[in-house]
Amino acid sequence: MTNIQLISDNALCTACGACCGICNSGAISMVTNAAGFLLAEVDESICTSCGKCLRICPGNPDITPAMNSRDIFHGKCLSGYIGHALNPHIRQKSQSGGIVTALLCYLLERKLVEGTVINTFNKDNNRPRAVLASSVEEIINGQGSLYAQSSVVKTILENQDKNIAAVVLGCQAESLQHLAKVRGNGLPSYVIGLFCSGQYSGKYIDEILHISGCKKEQVTGFRFKDKDAGGWPGNLKIYSSGKDYVLNQSIRHRLKKVYENYRCLLCYNQMNIYSDIAVGDPWGVDKFDNLKGNTVVIARTEKGEALIADAVRDNIISVEEIPAGQIIDGQTVDGRLKTRFFTAMQVTGNKGLMQPYDIKKFNGIAYRKPSMLKRLEIKRQLDYTRRIYRIKSIHMVNFLIRSRKLELMLNKLVIKMVRPFLKILKLTA
Numbered sequence: 001m002t003n004i005q006l007i008s009d010n011a012l013c014t015a016c017g018a019c020c021g022i023c024n025s026g027a028i029s030m031v032t033n034a035a036g037f038l039l040a041e042v043d044e045s046i047c048t049s050c051g052k053c054l055r056i057c058p059g060n061p062d063i064t065p066a067m068n069s070r071d072i073f074h075g076k077c078l079s080g081y082i083g084h085a086l087n088p089h090i091r092q093k094s095q096s097g098g099i100v101t102a103l104l105c106y107l108l109e110r111k112l113v114e115g116t117v118i119n120t121f122n123k124d125n126n127r128p129r130a131v132l133a134s135s136v137e138e139i140i141n142g143q144g145s146l147y148a149q150s151s152v153v154k155t156i157l158e159n160q161d162k163n164i165a166a167v168v169l170g171c172q173a174e175s176l177q178h179l180a181k182v183r184g185n186g187l188p189s190y191v192i193g194l195f196c197s198g199q200y201s202g203k204y205i206d207e208i209l210h211i212s213g214c215k216k217e218q219v220t221g222f223r224f225k226d227k228d229a230g231g232w233p234g235n236l237k238i239y240s241s242g243k244d245y246v247l248n249q250s251i252r253h254r255l256k257k258v259y260e261n262y263r264c265l266l267c268y269n270q271m272n273i274y275s276d277i278a279v280g281d282p283w284g285v286d287k288f289d290n291l292k293g294n295t296v297v298i299a300r301t302e303k304g305e306a307l308i309a310d311a312v313r314d315n316i317i318s319v320e321e322i323p324a325g326q327i328i329d330g331q332t333v334d335g336r337l338k339t340r341f342f343t344a345m346q347v348t349g350n351k352g353l354m355q356p357y358d359i360k361k362f363n364g365i366a367y368r369k370p371s372m373l374k375r376l377e378i379k380r381q382l383d384y385t386r387r388i389y390r391i392k393s394i395h396m397v398n399f400l401i402r403s404r405k406l407e408l409m410l411n412k413l414v415i416k417m418v419r420p421f422l423k424i425l426k427l428t429a
């Protein structure tokens with residue numbers, strides 16, 4: 001197969017939509033599978049087999065991500081910061097400290113860009129949707145993090161004739177990198193990268209709505225984390241034409257393993273190494289006013305560093321410098337992420353499954369070997385997420401979801417009971 005269908009059929013599509021945006025013959029569309037994941041689908045009767053889609057795909061093992069640092073999991077770090085937007089409204093409505101939104105508004109108001117590609121909640125289908133925001137009001141309306149998938153790079157390519165900034169995840173920044181290499185020019189003028197530990201199926205949102213009791217057709221807004229009730233990191237909040245609903249964060253965490261995307265288990269790029277600035281929540285970095293929210297930032301390019309300095313000078317954001325290593329430690333990159341990536345690559349490699357990267361490119365990076373229990377857990381999650389992704393029957397998907405929930409509940413119970421013994425036998429951390 002000489003097109004992107006190869007990637008989708010192997011469950012390696014990140015749903016970025018770059019292939020769809022670059023295809024001249026209109027043969028590729030983004031569709032939703034039975035398990036609620038977004039993926040690229042090719043109309044073989046129109047495809048000319050030009051191969052362009054494969055050359056920019058972050059799921060294609062034949063193209064190598066640029067090794068721009070000694071440790072690709074960390075990426076190039078010019079400087080690190082923690083801080084927040086100085087506009088209290090932007091800070092309060094934000095996911096972390098509102099630095100992303102403050103910077104996007106700043107770029108627009110200074111006319112450094114004509115618009116910004118952001119992600120909004122589409123109440124027509126209760127799914128995230130990438131849009132071009134051309135006003136401060138639209139940018140502010142798009143605040144917060146949407147963990148279900150959307151095709152951000154497709155929207156970027158639809159606006160490639162404009163001078164824009166874009167907010168992207170690691171896989172999306174990777175396809176922009178490949179695009180720049182293929183075309184000889186970069187696309188957005190500013191790339192703001194979110195740290196990302198994974199994307200989820202749209203069914204994740206459906207299930208949360210179901211638990212809340214809010215009718216789907218009444219939903220007017222959806223926040224995975226909202227600071228209004230109790231401050232950062234916030235609880236789930238659903239806005240509706242009737243009352244608003246607040247649900248405890250523990251519900252979101254409990255469902256993660258049910259709706260996680262298989263491809264995300266094979267990702268090294270949580271720290272968004274191909275951005276101008278990469279941002280995230282201040283995990284592991286204490287600050288006295290954390291309940292109001294702060295964003296941690298790694299400047300990865302000189303342009304990104306200059307943007308931070310200008311925004312500080314013009315009283316848009318307030319930041320204090322901290323070591324980038326502290327931010328990376330807080331995201332548990334060297335322990336958890338590397339262990340998961342190398343274990344997942346080993347497990348899928350042993351089974352002869354197609355992988356998004358050539359593991360040889362990662363030679364020489366040390367990682368902590370998983371405990372027996374951790375290895376089993378990663379293996380099981382790979383099996384489940386791959387299986388559910390590829391199933392065509394909705395009934396079967398619903399059956400698998402129910403079984404997985406039961407399995408996770410039982411696992412939790414059993415592990416609680418046997419953990420002290422496993423610790424003695426050194427089979428778990």
Ligand SMILES: Cc1cc2nc3c(=O)[nH]c(=O)nc-3n(C[C@H](O)[C@H](O)[C@H](O)COP(=O)(O)OP(=O)(O)OC[C@H]3O[C@@H](n4cnc5c(N)ncnc54)[C@H](O)[C@@H]3O)c2cc1C
Pocket residue numbers: 093094095096097098099100101102118119120128142143144145146147148150152167168169194195196197198199270279280281282283295296331
């Ligand atoms: C899928 C996902 C996984 C994440 N994982 C981590 C993690 O592991 N560790 C961590 O510290 N932080 C993670 N984050 C980032 C974190 O949640 C915040 O987005 C970040 O700290 C910026 O906060 P802020 O207050 O400055 O942004 P805000 O001012 O709230 O602005 C956030 C911007 O991100 C845009 N956006 C929201 N969802 C998406 C999306 N799916 N794709 C592209 N743009 C989007 C919004 O439209 C908005 O413009 C994740 C975010 C997402 C979306």
